[in-house]
Amino acid sequence: MTGQRTGNRNVLVLGGGLAGVACARRLGDEGIGVTLVDRNDYHQFQPLLYQVATSQLPAEDIARPHRVIFRDHPTVETRTARVTELDLAGLGLTLSDGEKISGSHLVIAAGAQPEYFGVPGAAEHAFPLYSVADAVRLRLHVQDLVREVAEKRLGEDALDIVVVGGGPTGVEITGALTELMTALVAMERIPTSGRIFLIDRGSRLLGAFSHRSHQYAHKRLTEHGAEPRLDTGVAAVHADRVELGDGTAIRTRTVIWGGGESAAPVVQAAAGLGTGRGGRVDVLPDLTVDGHPDVYAIGDAANIPAGHHGTLPQLGSVAQQSGDRAAGNILRRRAGQPAKPFHYKDKGIMAMIGRNAAVAEVGKHRHQVDGPLAFAAWLGVHAMLLSGVHSKVDAFMSWAWDYFERDHAAIVEWSTKPHRIVWGDDDADVPHISLGRGDSTTSAGRS
Ligand SMILES: Cc1cc2nc3c(=O)[nH]c(=O)nc-3n(C[C@H](O)[C@H](O)[C@H](O)COP(=O)(O)OP(=O)(O)OC[C@H]3O[C@@H](n4cnc5c(N)ncnc54)[C@H](O)[C@@H]3O)c2cc1C
Incomplete structure (x- = not known):
């Protein structure tokens, strides 16, 4: 596969966190083809991380396989792969095995990473x-x-x-x-x-x-x-x-x-992306990247304008709503309508x-x-x-x-096994969590 480009008309979504999932879900609801790429095969619900860290919840309770989330969305394809490069002009992504994929639109929802501000050690x-x-x-x-x-x-x-x-x-x-x-x-x-x-x-x-x-x-x-x-x-x-x-x-x-936190490494390293505070992408009010009307950045990866008050904070509800708005704008532009600016409903x-x-x-x-x-x-x-x-x-x-x-x-x-939330899942819905450090984890689902 090295160096080979696979093109299709799917919307490419990088990142299956709250932002990427909301975007892919809305597009999938409308029967639009989506390829969602994440280095993990599961979504992680960050607001409950400290309950996992303090043994209140097992890790499986806050991780949900992407294929399970999208099992009722046949037009959403989920891929487990680490993205190493973004191609804004070609609306494409390069995966860690060298494969290049491209789509009709590119949605950057790669989230953030801890920021150590250069503190030694x-x-x-x-x-x-x-x-x-x-x-x-x-x-x-x-x-x-x-x-x-x-x-x-x-x-x-x-x-x-x-x-x-x-x-x-x-x-x-x-x-x-x-x-x-x-x-x-x-x-x-x-x-x-x-x-x-x-x-x-x-x-x-x-x-x-x-x-x-x-x-x-x-x-x-x-x-x-x-x-x-x-x-x-x-x-x-x-x-x-x-x-x-x-x-x-x-x-x-x-x-x-x-x-503190800053944008995911793949975002900070991308050529031609206008990044600002926290290495995040400075987006226009309609969530597109300046000069690239088919490239969107959402959630923790973006500095989203908040009217006269700087930019919106890195919050789950901002991520979810911006994902939904980016999808809405892709749908509007496909229908020949102008994109709408994002208005955050403050929770x-x-x-x-x-x-x-x-x-x-x-x-x-x-x-x-x-x-x-x-x-x-x-x-x-x-x-x-x-x-x-x-x-x-x-x-x-x-x-x-x-x-x-x-x-x-x-x-x-x-106890080594904290009580689980009674989700009523089958075993196949429970993800395998890899403990690899950094952003190089590719984990296989249990099924
Ligand atoms: C400890 C903690 C507690 C929080 N508590 C709250 C809270 O109580 N309320 C609230 O509203 N918000 C809370 N937040 C913030 C909220 O969780 C985030 O704003 C939100 O989850 C961001 O969603 P996102 O989709 O932008 O990014 P993420 O959820 O980080 O998703 C990014 C996805 O991109 C993938 N990815 C990144 N780089 C690559 C790559 N190179 N290749 C492939 N995939 C890649 C990642 O694997 C990840 O799945 C909390 C955050 C943390 C860390």
Whole structure:
């Protein structure tokens, strides 16, 4: 196949995350031919990654094979391959085996990668939390440490953890880890909880939220034993410690990186793509790339204009809605109509700080709510996101209420098989998760 170009009239979609799936689904609904290419044969639902990392959910529950998602869409072909190059002029992609494919349109939905901002040692020693494989690696690492401490082969300080980044990812994983430690101590699995530090160079947690939410997050986390260290950055990460910008150091075997993200490498390396902040593609209001009316960039891979307010944030609902709009514009242009600008329907911003502790800011004036009401908002938005990839959203809802109200963290941490959501799937619907690092994973489905 090396170097050979396979042309067809399908729309080519690079990436089967929330953005790519929404785009392919809408086109498939209209009977349009689509080839969706992803390096994994499954979609990964990132908003539930920290539940996998803290043993609340098994990895299979948040990964869904693309062929299962599209089994009722016969015009959507899914291919598992790593894309190495984009060809904007030729509307094509080069795959890692050298094969070149092209289509009628190219939709770039390749998402993001962790951004370490050049911090020495971070890429080598920190645990990112961006993929299912990342979440499983972190879970196995923490489980090993818990076991070693429980069996007294390591001292209690081996469980000290540093979380980098006080945004939603950092806050959510910190909240879940403090609860896990508390539960393990209560069950006498470990003598004392590890210390959990949350580092941010800014002066507050959840920076994009309101002052009230900053205070709420800070209070809830410190009540549960977390130790926020604000106004200081991370200078270097080593296997056994983190150096901070204020000259101090924290001894730790576990650094979790929630410090930022930038566009996927294949996007940043593409010739002729106008990339801006975060290496993302600067798109026009109709989501096309300037000078390339048949090339779209959506979701986390794109800087999408937000009217007079800069660009939209990297959120699941932005990804899903932009995927739907890109498909809508492809359909309109095929019908000889002009493309429409993308208008984001704001679903609010929210974070789960722990069981029974969530914060949400919703509505035009960003009304702040916390506690069960915020959890209900979180649940509504996440059920909507999940409905794009799963038909059994009610099973997720009942798991989530149980999760919110009950504390079984330590039980699941100790068992190697966390309880599954009752999806009612057959075995063939369960993906095989490869734990390969970086973007070179090609995994085969179980069927
Ligand atoms: C830990 C975490 C928690 C989050 N929580 C929330 C939340 O609570 N609410 C919310 O709204 N948003 C949340 N987000 C953000 C949200 O998940 C993302 O904005 C959204 O998933 C982006 O979708 P996407 O399709 O653009 O990218 P992705 O979901 O990243 O999909 C990109 C796809 O492209 C594929 N790909 C990349 N490069 C290649 C290549 N070279 N070859 C082949 N395939 C490739 C990848 O395998 C992947 O499947 C969270 C994100 C993270 C990381």
